[in-house]
Amino acid sequence: MIVSSTEVQNNFGKYLQLAAQEEVIITRNGTEIARLQSMKDHPTKEVIWDSSVKESVEQYHFKGRKASYEEFLELTRDMENRYEYIDGEIYLLASPKTAHQYAVTKLFGLFFNTFQDECMPFVAPYDISLKRPNRKDPNVVQPDLMVICDLDDHINEQDYYMGVPSLVVEVLSESTRSKDMVKKLDLYMESGVKEYWIVNPFNRDVTIYYFEKNEVSETNTFKYPETAKSFLFENVTVELEKIFK
Template identity: 35%
Template sequence: MEKGDSKNLVKEPDLSYGNYTYADYLTWEMEEMVELIKGKVFKKAAAAPRRIHQWLTGNLYTEMNLFLKGKQCQAYIAPFDVRLPINSKKDDKISTVVQPDICVVCDMDKLDDRGCIGAPDLVVEVLSPGNKQVELQHKYQVYEESGVKEYWLVDPEGQTLLIYTLIHGRYQASRLMTTGDIVKSSVILGFELDLEVFFAEIK
């Protein structure tokens, strides 16, 4: 994330305060990654994500990135700021800034040096014990409201994948897919993920 003048950095925001903006976010100097959802601060776990979380995230990003080479869309992996404005794109008016594990952006006008401003076309979150509530509740709401067309939830422990597809402004869930299924995206046309191969190396 791009930060401001070091003289103005804040070591620790008040987590009970619920009216922060992206302008505030830029002044925070914190060791762990944080997200801002509707003005409220959510800390990522202090410890690094579990090995398998990083393994699966990296593998899926690599597959998407290779598939998209030479195409219109681009894939990004966290840390990568995604700002989700409502009525204004000004820093002091944006109250949601998230760090999806992976996101795919097809509108290049949404990309700048600080990340993405506006809804990515596809977002992937890989669940871990410390982040399930944020992913399942808070992020689901902001992704739906902001217009993320496709939202993937990957569960390494259960070896499952669920896709929420935006239809007429509301998410509709796929069936729960697992080993033996071939996952197809309605956003990245032609991209397929063989879950038997994808989950095979979990140990």
């Protein structure tokens, strides 16, 4: 089967399923540029896109070779799926499960009722562009929840926020656990985020990192049924009984 790159971008899930049955050749301007091919005998059951970008069907994790920022923008333009771009790698975000969404919804409600006009909580999907020191290309992430205190100062002409959130929350899931605990911790620390919450529905605990000068200044882990307390915002406290099922 031969299809255009635009068609694949608009219907990636469909062609991923078709690739399990037959090879899908992808073209751009009439030139063959990539292929989706099943690896039926491979133990991880992966589907390879031109040996450069791959998705693990079991983990719904889209990642591969180092892609440029421009390639990331081209690939994800006008696509309905959610993507992140971290240190040159592309990640397709899975649809979250109930425990994940329960925690996000409860936290957002608590944050919304706590913060006044000076800061505003947002939830995904909402692209945040973050730069590491001495690196040209930005990273693009979609935190589960974030608190922005300088919204009016950093909205560009396309109505995208281009600043750095003061507080970021990631709720762990099976497919994002290692990325949230390692890659994103490092990214948020280096890019100017002041506080990072890792919410763990599996262990029912919350770990909070406070960053100063791009380093971990303080950290604390709160376990169910304790009350989590922000380092950055004195009035932000969360009873863990309210966010975990």
